[in-house]
Amino acid sequence: MTDTPSRSRDLQARAVALLWRSLARRRLSTLWRLARLVGPLVQGISRREREVTRINLAEVYAERSETARRRLRRESLVHSSATMLELGFAWLGPADRVEASILEVHGRELLDEARAGGRGVIVLAPHFGNWEVLNFWLSGHFPFTAMYEPPKLTALDPLIRRGRERQGARLVPTTSRGVAALLKALKRSEAVGILPDQVPHWGSGVFAPFFGRPAYTATLLPKLVARTEARVVTGVARRLPGRGFAIHFLPADERVYAPDEATSAAGVNASVEATIALAPAQYQWEYKRYRKTPEEAEGRPDFKRFRLY
Structure with a gap:
C-alpha cells in the first residue's frame, strides 16, 4: 500500500523542482516584476509573514513612523519573494549567466589579505539579499566550506546540493x-560560511543584543576563532532590482574576536546590524529572530555553554 504522506511530499518536491527549472530560464528583470506581484499577495494572504515582519520592524525601528514601517514591510516582502523566485536562477541557471549578474564586488581585499597572511576567513552570511548568489560567488573564487542542513522535502536534497556545490563549494553537516x-578548512587558510542570524538549539548559544533586544545567538564563532586565528567578515549579495547583484564584504565588529562568548555574540549581531543598514528592506524580517527569550531559558537543564567537539 502506498504511503500517502510520502507520495504527497514527493509530488510537492517534483512541483517545486519543476518551478525552479522554469524560473531558472527567466531574466532577472522578469523575476523582479514577478516579485513585485507576489509580494503584495504574500502580505494579503499569509498572516504569519505579514505579522512577524510587522512585529520585528516595530521592535527594531520603533523611532520610525507607522507609515514608514508599513512601507518597509511591503518592500521587505517583495525582496523576500524575489529571493525565493531567484533560487532556480542561483542553483540551476547557466553559471556564466549567474556570474554575469554579479555587477559589483566590494571588499574582496579583506579575504585576499587574510589568506595571504596564512589565515582562514569566516564569512558571516546573514539572510540578506540573495545569499545563494553569495555562495555561488564565494565557491567560484575561493576554496569554500559551508554547513548544510537538508530540506524538509528530502527529495529536493540532491538538486539543492548540486546547485550549491557546482562552483566547488564543500557542504558539511550541522x-x-x-x-x-570547518576547523580543518580554516587551518588550510580557506574560507568558511556561517549563518549568524539563525536561532540555535538550546545549549548552543547565549543571549546578546540584536537591535537592542536580547536574541539567542550561536556561540560557535569564538571557538573557531580561538582555534584558528581566522579573520571574520560579513558577506552579502545585495540585490540591484531587475539588474543583478552587488557583493559586499565588510569587516566584522572587533568584539567577534573576544574569547568571552557573550561579547563575541554581541559582536556578531552588531556585524549583522551593520550589514542590514546597506538596504534594510533586503533583510528577511519574517524570520522569528526573537522567538527564544531569557525568561524561557530560566531553569532549563539544557541552557548551558556550547561545547565544541
Missing part, C-alpha cells in the same frame, strides 16, 4: 563532524 571540517 554536526560535530561538520564543525571539525
